[in-house]
Amino acid sequence: MTIRVTVWNEFRHEKDASHAASTIYPNGLHEPIASHLRQQGLEVRIATLDEPEHGLTDEVLANTDVMTWWGHMAHAEVSDAVVEKVQQRVLEGMGLIVLHSGHHSKLFKRLMGTTGNLKWREADERERIWIVEPGHPIAEGLGEYITLEAEEMYGERFDIPAPDELVFVSWFQGGEIFRSGCCWYRGRGRIFYFRPGHESYPTYHNQDVLKVIYNAVRWAAPHTIAATPVVNVKVPLETITPKESAAD
Numbered sequence: 001m002t003i004r005v006t007v008w009n010e011f012r013h014e015k016d017a018s019h020a021a022s023t024i025y026p027n028g029l030h031e032p033i034a035s036h037l038r039q040q041g042l043e044v045r046i047a048t049l050d051e052p053e054h055g056l057t058d059e060v061l062a063n064t065d066v067m068t069w070w071g072h073m074a075h076a077e078v079s080d081a082v083v084e085k086v087q088q089r090v091l092e093g094m095g096l097i098v099l100h101s102g103h104h105s106k107l108f109k110r111l112m113g114t115t116g117n118l119k120w121r122e123a124d125e126r127e128r129i130w131i132v133e134p135g136h137p138i139a140e141g142l143g144e145y146i147t148l149e150a151e152e153m154y155g156e157r158f159d160i161p162a163p164d165e166l167v168f169v170s171w172f173q174g175g176e177i178f179r180s181g182c183c184w185y186r187g188r189g190r191i192f193y194f195r196p197g198h199e200s201y202p203t204y205h206n207q208d209v210l211k212v213i214y215n216a217v218r219w220a221a222p223h224t225i226a227a228t229p230v231v232n233v234k235v236p237l238e239t240i241t242p243k244e245s246a247a248d
């Protein structure tokens, strides 16, 4: 079965001609992500904030196995109704890859139950992403670390629930560290947060970063998608022998 991926992007910085993102990602930062996933043989569609229902109609959600999410300046413009539907789909088994500033999206905060707050700095500094769980499927094909010569800094504390699996830890030139590759299970769904990807840097043109996103999509792809029902099991599997009454 081919994994069906929806690459969701806010797609606002890139349309601002005065912003570096418009030069680095002239067709949107979703473009290098989507084309890499297509090259790996996945079925990829793109959805963006300014489309009706943010491009996430019931039909699109019903045909998405894994969604990637990048947002930053317009988190508040994402409709609560869409967030609710995407959350439900995750709980039913859809995989979700939250990228960079998606840590403050309504969707991520709702799924985590925390603020997603963190420290940050824009100072063109080096980031070294250390692979701390090399046997994890998301780390497949990587070396000991990935170096990005210039990135925005995100520092601890990152207000998230303790990850179920921690795959990467970032070090920054200024001294901070950050849990930069985190896995959680929510309902039947798998969620991966991946830190790098500030819009002013060519991070999504980096082959190791793209490899991580591809690995994460494969890891998060569901085996089955199903809602968890509420069931009153009136007939038990085994006979329940009535307890002797206290009077006997």
Ligand code: ZN
Pocket: 100, 101, 152, 197, 198, 199
């Ligand atoms: Zn950023």
